[in-house]
Amino acid sequence: MNRKRLGVLGALTAAALAVTVAVVPGAHAANEIVIWADETRGPHLTSVFAAKGDWVPGYTIKVVTFSSYDALGAAFDKTSGTTGPDILVAGNDWVVASAKSGKLAPVTLTAGQKSHFTPSQFYDLSYQGKLYGIPVDINNVSMIYNTKLVKTAPTSFGDMVNFYKANKTALGLKAGLCISGGGMAWGGLSVFSALGANPYQMYNGRPNYHYTFDPAVFASNVKTYLLDANGKSNGFYPATDTGCMDNFLAGTVPYSVIGNWHWKTFVDKGFAMNLMPVPGAKAGTYGQMFGSVSGAFLTAYAEKHGVAVGAKSLLVNFFASTAGQVAYEALEGRPPAEKGAQSSPLVSDAQKGFGQAAGLSSMPQIGAFLGNNSGGANYWDSSGAYWTAVLVNGKDPLVEAKKLSKMWAKNVAAGKGDL
Amino acid sequence: MSGFVRGKFAFGLKLVLLAITTAVLALLTESAYAQKEYLIGTFILIAILALNFTYLTKYSIPLKFFVPGILFFFAFVIAPILYTGTMSVYKYQTGNYLSKPAAIEQVLILGAQPDAAGTTFDIVVGKNSANQYAILVSDITNNKYFISAKTSRTPVPVSEVKLNADKVAISAPGFKPISLNVLASNNSYANIRYFYEGKYYISIESETVGAVFTQGLSYSESTGIMTNLLTGDKYKDNGKGNFAKIGGTRDQILSPGWRAPVWFQNYTRLVTDNRIRTPLIGVFIWTIFFAGFSVLSTFAFGLLLAMALNRRMRGRKVYRSILILPYAMPSIMSILIWAGMFDSQFGAINSILHTNIAWFSDASLARGAVLLVNLWLGFPYFYLICSGALQAIPSELLEAAAIDGANPRQVFRKITLPLLLQILSPLLIASFAFNFNNFNLIYLLTGGGPRDTLDGHVAGATDILISYTYQIAFGKNIQDFGLASAISVLIFILIGSISIFGLRRTKVLETFE
Numbered sequence: 001m002n003r004k005r006l007g008v009l010g011a012l013t014a015a016a017l018a019v020t021v022a023v024v025p026g027a028h029a030a031n032e033i034v035i036w037a038d039e040t041r042g043p044h045l046t047s048v049f050a051a052k053g054d055w056v057p058g059y060t061i062k063v064v065t066f067s068s069y070d071a072l073g074a075a076f077d078k079t080s081g082t083t084g085p086d087i088l089v090a091g092n093d094w095v096v097a098s099a100k101s102g103k104l105a106p107v108t109l110t111a112g113q114k115s116h117f118t119p120s121q122f123y124d125l126s127y128q129g130k131l132y133g134i135p136v137d138i139n140n141v142s143m144i145y146n147t148k149l150v151k152t153a154p155t156s157f158g159d160m161v162n163f164y165k166a167n168k169t170a171l172g173l174k175a176g177l178c179i180s181g182g183g184m185a186w187g188g189l190s191v192f193s194a195l196g197a198n199p200y201q202m203y204n205g206r207p208n209y210h211y212t213f214d215p216a217v218f219a220s221n222v223k224t225y226l227l228d229a230n231g232k233s234n235g236f237y238p239a240t241d242t243g244c245m246d247n248f249l250a251g252t253v254p255y256s257v258i259g260n261w262h263w264k265t266f267v268d269k270g271f272a273m274n275l276m277p278v279p280g281a282k283a284g285t286y287g288q289m290f291g292s293v294s295g296a297f298l299t300a301y302a303e304k305h306g307v308a309v310g311a312k313s314l315l316v317n318f319f320a321s322t323a324g325q326v327a328y329e330a331l332e333g334r335p336p337a338e339k340g341a342q343s344s345p346l347v348s349d350a351q352k353g354f355g356q357a358a359g360l361s362s363m364p365q366i367g368a369f370l371g372n373n374s375g376g377a378n379y380w381d382s383s384g385a386y387w388t389a390v391l392v393n394g395k396d397p398l399v400e401a402k403k404l405s406k407m408w409a410k411n412v413a414a415g416k417g418d419l
Numbered sequence: 420m421s422g423f424v425r426g427k428f429a430f431g432l433k434l435v436l437l438a439i440t441t442a443v444l445a446l447l448t449e450s451a452y453a454q455k456e457y458l459i460g461t462f463i464l465i466a467i468l469a470l471n472f473t474y475l476t477k478y479s480i481p482l483k484f485f486v487p488g489i490l491f492f493f494a495f496v497i498a499p500i501l502y503t504g505t506m507s508v509y510k511y512q513t514g515n516y517l518s519k520p521a522a523i524e525q526v527l528i529l530g531a532q533p534d535a536a537g538t539t540f541d542i543v544v545g546k547n548s549a550n551q552y553a554i555l556v557s558d559i560t561n562n563k564y565f566i567s568a569k570t571s572r573t574p575v576p577v578s579e580v581k582l583n584a585d586k587v588a589i590s591a592p593g594f595k596p597i598s599l600n601v602l603a604s605n606n607s608y609a610n611i612r613y614f615y616e617g618k619y620y621i622s623i624e625s626e627t628v629g630a631v632f633t634q635g636l637s638y639s640e641s642t643g644i645m646t647n648l649l650t651g652d653k654y655k656d657n658g659k660g661n662f663a664k665i666g667g668t669r670d671q672i673l674s675p676g677w678r679a680p681v682w683f684q685n686y687t688r689l690v691t692d693n694r695i696r697t698p699l700i701g702v703f704i705w706t707i708f709f710a711g712f713s714v715l716s717t718f719a720f721g722l723l724l725a726m727a728l729n730r731r732m733r734g735r736k737v738y739r740s741i742l743i744l745p746y747a748m749p750s751i752m753s754i755l756i757w758a759g760m761f762d763s764q765f766g767a768i769n770s771i772l773h774t775n776i777a778w779f780s781d782a783s784l785a786r787g788a789v790l791l792v793n794l795w796l797g798f799p800y801f802y803l804i805c806s807g808a809l810q811a812i813p814s815e816l817l818e819a820a821a822i823d824g825a826n827p828r829q830v831f832r833k834i835t836l837p838l839l840l841q842i843l844s845p846l847l848i849a850s851f852a853f854n855f856n857n858f859n860l861i862y863l864l865t866g867g868g869p870r871d872t873l874d875g876h877v878a879g880a881t882d883i884l885i886s887y888t889y890q891i892a893f894g895k896n897i898q899d900f901g902l903a904s905a906i907s908v909l910i911f912i913l914i915g916s917i918s919i920f921g922l923r924r925t926k927v928l929e930t931f932e
Contacts, residue, residue: 056599059603080521097514101674102516109539243764376873404873
């Protein structure tokens with residue numbers, strides 16, 4: 001290899017390096033606030049910041065969109081002290097693990113800033129007494145009824161069951177009530193709760209640690225409303241959510257629990273937003289549903305990146321403000337968490353309908369309790385397992401309810417330390 | 420054409436490609452070092468040197484062919500194995516992701532405690548008369564204003580401050596505000612703890628808000644002790660990646676923790692932790708059966724079809740094309756479609772059979788479904804392989820056997836099958852290893868279930884070792900990479916041993932030699 005050839009190689013390498021450096025995105029700029037979000041939130045945030053980018057003077061805002069919520073989670077799992085976003089927009093169920101692992105940083109709000117939100121919303125975003133983010137949008141479900149099948153809103157759980165039994169054959173109903181949104185555990189809480197079982201209970205805005213649901217009452221309701229005399233499922237409430245939305249849209253299920261991120265699908269198919277919580281066993285009572293919030297979280301990396309103050313300012317100026325949430329939710333379509341935005345005329349009736357349903361009967365989604373598995377399994381796994389055991393495998397509802405009650409009580413007791 | 424591979428053009432092209440590769444790798448090296456990934460950076464650096472040395476000299480012609488493969492082999496086979504092995508002796512789980520220095524830094528940050536009232540103030544950032552960074556603080560509730568720097572706090576009479584409509588001070592004598600645009604480009608003011616009173620300081624929470632804190636924890640590098648300054652409690656490294664309270668219970672630890680070597684603790688947990696140990700044997704037996712039966716059934720069915728279509732018949736090409744279809748379709752799609760078909764309420768299978776069978780709720784039915792779906796997914800592969808292998812068996816052998824009076828069954832048993840097994844043994848062993856770790860099928864079809872969740876069972880009836888590992892290592896609220904690595908190492912050793920044993924028994928490697 002002569003010198004001339006080496007020189008040529010050197011020159012080529014330098015040129016290639018220059019091109020590569022220009023093409024490959026570099027490290028985050030010193031005054032650039034980087035936000036990570038999933039495939040729905042990301043594009044909406046990008047649009048909002050493209051329209052108005054001066055929420056924090058002197059800083060630019062860059063939104064990185066991931067192909068899915070899982071992809072976002074996988075990427076955030078891989079972040080270390082030297083990489084990552086400054087702000088993460090995600091569900092509250094990541095708070096405990098991420099805060100415990102030192103990936104999130106606490107934020108302190110003034111009393112005035114806190115007053116923009118319902119106090120219980122902060123439970124969703126806290127770990128060991130520290131707040132890690134700003135409530136952005138409310139994630140909740142609501143029950144919708146098909147007015148082509150049912151003329152009036154049910155006043156009790158029994159109303160719905162009676163309708164189903166009376167019209168099952170004539171209307172070709174495949175089920176009475178099913179879960180279209182949020183899955184059997186998250187979306188299905190309202191059914192558990194309507195029949196008398198909650199994983200925990202709030203009292204005066206705080207968890208009531210003495211609460212455990214009464215397995216006898218719950219099992220009695222399950223027997224009355226969901227089982228035939230022979231102890232098998234009467235078909236009113238399927239143990240899985242498979243096909244639920246399609247069947248509701250096809251008019252073969254009169255009642256369905258839908259997620260607030262789905263309302264456009266139903267409206268587009270000609271359904272009116274007849275929304276209400278799942279009615280309870282007693283007339284006038286309702287099952288509680290998770291009225292959880294997604295959050296905009298400050299990461300520990302923001303400090304390393306040198307934009308912690310800018311990122312905190314963005315959290316306050318944009319995510320915690322009426323103007324910010326209205327602009328964002330106009331595109332995202334979920335009910336905003338911020339009180340001013342909730343009453344804004346720019347927020348759609350459907351968004352407000354979900355908000356009202358949440359206001360009637362919702363409970364915060366406390367990850368420290370729900371994700372805890374000290375009782376043998378966490379809420380997410382055990383709730384679905386109950387319906388499978390009773391509705392599919394024909395096990396005794398009382399025996400299984402006792403196991404469930406004991407399990408949830410242990411999880412809450414063990415999760416208390418994480419709050 | 421010869422000019423393309425030999426002449427000046429070829430040499431020029433080689434230089435360009437080498438330059439591009441070197442440039443990209445150089446950038447990756449720089450990035451790796453910048454992120455303190457020294458091992459990765461060094462490896463890429465060595466790769467750059469190796470590539471340039473190999474292709475710019477005539478030292479070794481074979482090396483020119485082998486170097487890329489060797490580098491990829493190290494990067495994507497050896498390195499992950501070594502990394503997994505290393506992680507298996509670490510406590511590496513939710514709560515213990517960071518390095519120890521990073522964890523200490525984070526613990527100290529989290530140790531900052533707000534004052535009892537949660538006091539916050541409106542602030543303006545600027546510089547004081549001594550040209551130090553300072554904040555002009557508005558205590559609106561008490562109608563008091565002051566300038567706070569790192570070590571001092573100077574009250575400013577109300578009459579001397581200029582207020583905005585919200586009674587927030589925007590300027591004061593001896594204080595020069597800095598515009599927010601300027602602050603954004605210089606972060607040095609942000610980490611200063613501005614003096615408030617006693618042990619309390621004001622921390623900047625946003626560009627216009629400060630909050631009152633006190634440092635609740637302090638760390639002594641010389642003793643390695645973390646002290647709670649408010650209660651006097653002391654915490655020391657418990658050797659398991661956390662600061663634990665001296666004289667406290669096991670749960671009294673500070674978060675976050677760090678990745679700490681725990682040597683063989685992850686391995687011993689496999690036999691000492693009841694939740695893991697109890698179901699492990701059952702899962703192991705099912706894994707062996709599942710992998711073995713899957714190999715046998717897919718091989719047998721594939722061979723049967725290959726033999727059936729090995730003779731001339733009308734529409735043979737159409738049949739062959741149809742049989743390959745399950746293989747051509749992405750397996751994930753197939754599995755999900757099968758999962759839908761098996762659905763107890765709306766599935767096609769129950770609909771066709773007019774039954775209401777909960778396929779995935781009964782252990783035996785679920786296992787049967789798993790084996791059936793795996794047969795569907797796997798037989799086209801063996802059909803293709805066997806079709807080729809059958810044609811490779813010399814027809815003279817079969818004809819000679821027939822002349823000697825052997826019937827078709829004897830020809831198959833004594834000649835065809837042994838020769839096929841000789842040829843296909845490595846593939847059968849590879850298929851066994853693949854099915855041993857067939858995570859996709861189990862996860863997407865049954866999720867490892869059914870399992871008696873309400874009885875606290877972690878393992879499901881169709882869980883194989885790898886899905887069981889996933890279940891215990893990546894539950895909803897914890898990710899235990901250390902434990903997962905330990906099980907992965909055991910699976911690796913197990914499959915490696917079985918493969919080596921199988922290959923030795925079939926003497927395939929000797930034949931190749």
